[in-house]
Each structure stands twice: as C-alpha cells, then as structure tokens.
Amino acid sequence: MYKLLKAKLENSTNATQIAAAEIISLFKPISAKRNEVLLSPEETCKYYFFIEKGSLRLFTTNTEGKESSRYFAFEGSFCTALPSFIDQKPAMEYLQAIETCKLLAINRTDFFKMVEKHSFFAGIYQEILESGFIMAQKRIYSFQGFDALEKVKWLIQYQPNVLLRVSNKMAASYLGISPSTLSRIKAKL
Amino acid sequence: MYKLLKAKLENSTNATQIAAAEIISLFKPISAKRNEVLLSPEETCKYYFFIEKGSLRLFTTNTEGKESSRYFAFEGSFCTALPSFIDQKPAMEYLQAIETCKLLAINRTDFFKMVEKHSFFAGIYQEILESGFIMAQKRIYSFQGFDALEKVKWLIQYQPNVLLRVSNKMAASYLGISPSTLSRIKAKL
DNA sequence: TAAATTTATTGACATAGCGCAACGTTTCGT
C-alpha cells in the first residue's frame, strides 16, 4: 500500500529509516474512483497527494465551460493544487482522478512540519518545485510558435503516458488544441 | 548600490542583520548595457542575479531564428536561467539585459551554501520557486484557449510593466503572437 | 547631426485550425 512512497522517501539521499517512517505515518490512504473530483475551484486544498496507483489531473473550466488541463500525474508522483495548498486560498481549479486511484494524503500542517523538521524531505519538496518549474517553462517554450502537429510530437517525446492513458479530449485540452484537430493529427501519425 | 537587495533580505522574516550582511557580501556588482547578452544557450549558468536597476529577459530562438521570450524581470527581482543554474547543464536559452542594468551576482556554490546555512534564505529561495511555478501555471492556463486579444488584456492586468518597458517584438514573442497582431490589438485599445 | 539600422504600423492575402454536425464506438448506470 505504501510501497512507492516508501521507495521514494528511502531512496532519497540523507533519509533515515526513522525519519521516513515518521513521514509515511502521516499519510492516510484514500481511494478515488475514475472521474471522481477530489477538489473543486471554490475549495481550498488541504492535502498533498501521493499516487500509489492510478492517475490524477488538474484542470480549469472557462466561462463557456470549456476545459483546460494543466497537469497529469501518474503512480509514483506527488500531486496537489499547489497554489491553493501553499496560500490556502480557493483552488480555482479541479483536481480529478482520471483512473481508479489508490492515493496517500498528507495534510498541509503535517507536510510543512516535515519539511521543516527533516532536511531531506525539504530537499524532496525543493526538487518537486524545481522540476515543476522547469517542466512548466519547457511547456511554455514548446507551445510558443509550435503548430498542432509539433505540439503532439512534443507530447509523444516528453510525456508519452499522456497520450496512452488519457482521453483525447483531455490530451487536446492539455495541448490547447481541439479534440478534432488532435484526432486528425493522430490519424496521420 | 545594494539598496534593493538589502531591503529584500532584511524584510524577510527570521532574517538577522548579520546573516543578511554575510549573504550580501557574496554578491558582486556587475554592469550590463542595453541588449547585452549575459548568457548564451551553449553556456552553463554560473550566477544568480539580483536586479538593482534595469531589466532582464530570458529567451530562446528556434531553428528559423524566431525568438520566444520566457520571462522578464525588473528591479528588485532575482533572475537566472534556473534549469541550467540548478543542474549545471547548457542553458539552452539566452539571458539578456534589455535596459542598462546594475546587477548583483552570486555564484552557484555560494548561493546554495547560503541556502543551506540560513533557513530564512532557503525560505526566500522556496518563495522564488513557488511563485515562479505558480506564475508559469497561470500563464499556461491563461494562454490555453485565449485568443490574442485576451492574452494582451491578461498581460495588461498581471504584468503591466512588460507592455510599458519592453519592445513590441519582445512582448509579442512572450505572448506567442506576431508583432503585427500585437500592434493591431494595441491600436484598438 | 546625419546616415544606417532596427522596429512599429498597416494593408492585402493565405491558411491552420475551430465550431458545428453527423455518425460510429466506447463507457457507464441500473
């Protein structure tokens, strides 16, 4: 049940068994069904999730109800609506299970307590922030001046899981193209 | 000369005068002329810069030579080619002064030494990463499904400095629209 | 300060990709 989380923490440099165990003990198991919404825009995000199994996505809807997906996360990753989690303001976005999930959740207070107490865990948090930042930047660059075909190729190269495990509609809303266009591009390979 | 940096550090909670002074002593002043390139894609980024005066931008060029601007920074901000600074790999992007600048630079070793030594400075770094991440996410959301007019309005609302202090060409390349389109939109207000 | 270079504006034209719609297919609820 805590297999992947345990591996993640214990493989971290400077982690001790004891510290890892303390942190793990603060994560509570949560199940989520396919399509279940774990967080709505008006809510404030209370938990940092770790995915043992399944996948999550973060997305918004604009005023006309059109979805825009921001992030997909799969087993072995942490995922939360970070701005809300950090600032404790309404999330302004949805967090949704897109497959049946086994999740582990730590609440905000405990999370930051552990970040302060265990420097190796602060290191993990720092890595999450750094890689999230870098990923976001790459995506911004990549999408500037790319046409639809180039975006799809980029996705295949850098996040192949997305096209394999996520619906066309969601993948399209991640790329900022219409489902029709994505469908046509896939047909041409 | 160190006025803004001093203010930034000393206004931080948990900062002591002594610690702030130690950190400040590791920043060396650097001048940069308008349009001067401080870092090229094949170079590895050695410094974290703080802007006392002027402005910087990060940008790439694609294979056809078209520029794509990623980030503009003005006085009072930290700025570096973060992925390169962190991983010490080629930057894959340019860092350029777009106005005449007075900069303060700290090298990577000293920077991370201070992050480890002074928890308030680690806090500042954490804030930079968090806000950078959040900003990048907002931008991704905003640019998905926005047409050119909406992008410009968004920029006016959230980063008015960009349109005021940066050339149309650069602002357009930041928004992912052509200079012509930006010009036409501005004409219509 | 004048010439040279770069940038901004505006018009004419071409086109990628969107919305819409129709139809087939998969998934979901009971």
Place this chain on the structure above:
DNA sequence: ACGAAACGTTGCGCTATGTCAATAAATTTA
C-alpha cells in the same frame, strides 16, 4: 446485459491570425 450518455472521428465552411511587403518612426553609430 441493455439503453443512455459521453467520446472519437471525419467533412465542411469560416474566421482569427500568420506571412509578406511597404512605409513611417525610432534608435544606434559614426
């Protein structure tokens, strides 16, 4: 297991925005 609902695919016409080009304005260099 069945019907209903959501999703994927594909065709068609339209519009926003890109490219190209010509002129005007601004900035840099000497």
